[in-house]
Amino acid sequence: MTFDGNLETLDYLKMSLAMNGFSDHVKVVEALVSNVTNVQFDGWNVKSNSGASASPGYVTTRSVKxxxxxxxxxxxxxxxxxxxxxxxxxxxxxxxxxxxxxxxxxxxxxxxxxxxxxxxxxxxxxxxxxxxxxxxxxxxxxxxxxxxxxxxxxxxxxxxxxxxxxxxxxxxxxxxxxxxxx
Structure with missing residues (x-):
């Protein structure tokens, strides 16, 4: 089981699982993990320092415990x-x-x-x-x-x-x- 609440990186996770033959063995949960429900991303990222892709700013994301x-x-x-x-x-x-x-x-x-x-x-x-x-x-x-x-x-x-x-x-x-x- 794997979890990811960042919709922009979720496709990369799924692609990696498929390329490595794990798609049938790992359940992907499209949510972040927290004790708080419905977390809002604030756009925090390291893009300005490293060029990495950003989390979408001010998007409310489902969370699970x-x-x-x-x-x-x-x-x-x-x-x-x-x-x-x-x-x-x-x-x-x-x-x-x-x-x-x-x-x-x-x-x-x-x-x-x-x-x-x-x-x-x-x-x-x-x-x-x-x-x-x-x-x-x-x-x-x-x-x-x-x-x-x-x-x-x-x-x-x-x-x-x-x-x-x-x-x-x-x-x-x-x-x-x-x-x-x-």
């Missing part, structure tokens, strides 16, 4: 939605309590002017489910924070990689394994 659509066990989940990861995880609380994916990859994007404590809720949910995660930036398996103080301390550990005079956000990618997968 993972808890409402995922009915089978999940082997691997990838969550990379440019700062909206907490909304995706919030849409999957029951999934992560009931039968969490064995393997998980997700990105954390936080803006330096305001640290997003929503990610703290993500780390707490993953800790409760029994995950161990490795940070690609910190290059280590780490103890996930479960308090605001521990989360703030973790973010300060990124100071070598995030220069607030050059960028206004910071990112890390996490590869996680459920303890029962070993």
């Amino acid at each position: 993972l808890d409402d659509v995922v009915r089978e066990p999940v082997l691997y989940a990838k969550i990379d939605v440019e700062g909206w990861e907490p909304a995706v995880f919030a849409s999957a609380r029951k999934l992560f309590q009931r039968e969490p994916p064995l393997y998980l990859f997700f990105e954390m994007t936080y803006y330096l002017e305001k640290w997003k404590h929503e990610y703290l809720e993500v780390f707490m949910m993953l800790t409760a489910a029994g995950y161990k995660c490795e940070s690609s930036v910190l290059q280590k398996i780490f103890d996930m924070p479960t308090t605001k103080e521990a989360f703030d301390a973790m973010l300060k550990g990124y100071s070598f990689a995030c220069d607030p005079t050059k960028i206004n956000f910071c990112q890390d990618e996490f590869s996680c394994v459920l303890s029962s997968a070993s």
Whole structure:
């Protein structure tokens, strides 16, 4: 199962599945994943920096909650939605309590002017489910924070990689394994 709420990139996703022989094996859901219904794209994109295609501005897009659509066990989940990861995880609380994916990859994007404590809720949910995660930036398996103080301390550990005079956000990618997968 794969999800995409950006109608401009949906055709590329479908084309890639067809070219690689996966069209009959992967269900494409034309919606974004969130705990908020009917999200409006604001036109955010990286076009001005890289030439990449834009999300259409001010288009309301249908959203789904993972808890409402995922009915089978999940082997691997990838969550990379440019700062909206907490909304995706919030849409999957029951999934992560009931039968969490064995393997998980997700990105954390936080803006330096305001640290997003929503990610703290993500780390707490993953800790409760029994995950161990490795940070690609910190290059280590780490103890996930479960308090605001521990989360703030973790973010300060990124100071070598995030220069607030050059960028206004910071990112890390996490590869996680459920303890029962070993």
